[in-house]
Amino acid sequence: MKTYMNADLHCHSVVSDGTLTPEVLAERAKANGVELWALTDHDEVGGQDRALAAARACGMPYLTGTEISVTFANQTVHIVGLGFDAHHTGLVEGLRRTRGGRSERAQEMSDGLAKVGILNAYEGALQYVGNPELISRTHFARHLVETGVCSDTPEVFRKFLTEGKPGYVPHRWARLQDAVQWITDAGGMAVIAHPARYGFTPNEEYALFSEFKTHGGRGVEVITGSHSSQEAVRYAETALEFGLAASRGSDFHSPTESRIDLGTLPLLPGQLTPVWELLADRIQ
Template structure:
């Protein structure tokens, strides 16, 4: 089996990344990526630019998105790959999911003002390429720029994670709806970076059981936030649930991301890569 350098998870400034889709495509190509997907949060407006640039570079490209889901009160992300971006139900579902972000952002700014950081909404907005997708990452960049914290990772630990003063929960899509939008549009649904979720073993088992029941087919085994223990754990889980294995850096920014595009190790030969079931987009 040929092990290709696939990177199937990254973000542009159409959501919370700092580069354009074209610049991401160029970076992926320069880093030796052979199959690439742009997976902005609840947004597919960058896909046309990404596809055009990838085609010009000779880089195989598949459509992608990362859908925000609420599962038993926890935010979980589901990546969709290889879908029809013009599918009506998918587009409507993503628009509805995006809808609550602006109100949440105002509530986060109010919460940060109460602990002494006024002007957070306007500050965060300066970092936003798409105002409908203002997120915690944009607030984090403003708090770094204003000297409150040294890095965005520090901001999340002290201000924006669950239980911290700037955290505001948001109810996203339901798991079944998100998987249904993706599969209904002809794509493959993948559980993104499962090692990041604060789920008990029983809750995690329930997540993957329900995900499979709804038609989900994949799990990210290799991703920027997974340590070696996570990789080993989710290799076994992929085999247990008969899931395709995905690989994606979750790259957001040259200055912030721990893992660059195309820099992950190879998947284990015991696993079936998700790209065996994907057909790259063609002109």
């Protein structure tokens, strides 16, 4: 596999909190020149068979994917899994348990919004959910934009859905160790998603990478839609420091919401080992 590949190994469909179907995403990725694709819905592998079939239909190599929410240092961190068996019992069951707390959390978010005069937000958010088990802050944000409470989704998050705001409710996710083990046991590779987003102190970030590596994690997203060019350089250095392979993904959710479209990211720096080199036998 070539190092300078237009791989997009992080995006979301209607199966979690994206707005496009796996089939439309595959066509969009192919049209944008993607040479290797993965659908990575949140805590869910229910779209994998559709994504693989769609990728095959347009002649695009595919890696299975998911994005698992874990709690680390009292905040939510995302671990992408790539190249696993999407029907592995341990992984499927682990993801089912992780999804279990989302509905209860969503009801609490709705209650918080009601206290500031935004009524029936849960019912409104459900209109944007392809899979009710995966209701999230993004679905609430779409509802609040559509009903004119805010002008765009970033404004919703700033005013209502981040820590200390009326609609924010923390969720205890899986442990880091569990997520890495589910992915690894299913034959895949665990990757830390968009590490710059977490705002960890240097000590907390070092602890995250150290523990991740200890549990068998093998990769980190270096080029991603939420990383600046300076952050990409920083995490390229982190990948080398910890001996991790480098991944690349847009984190695309929607044509109208996402900063970066599928297939439009800069290429990985050449000194890094791309995750797809280590997953060559898992590409379908």
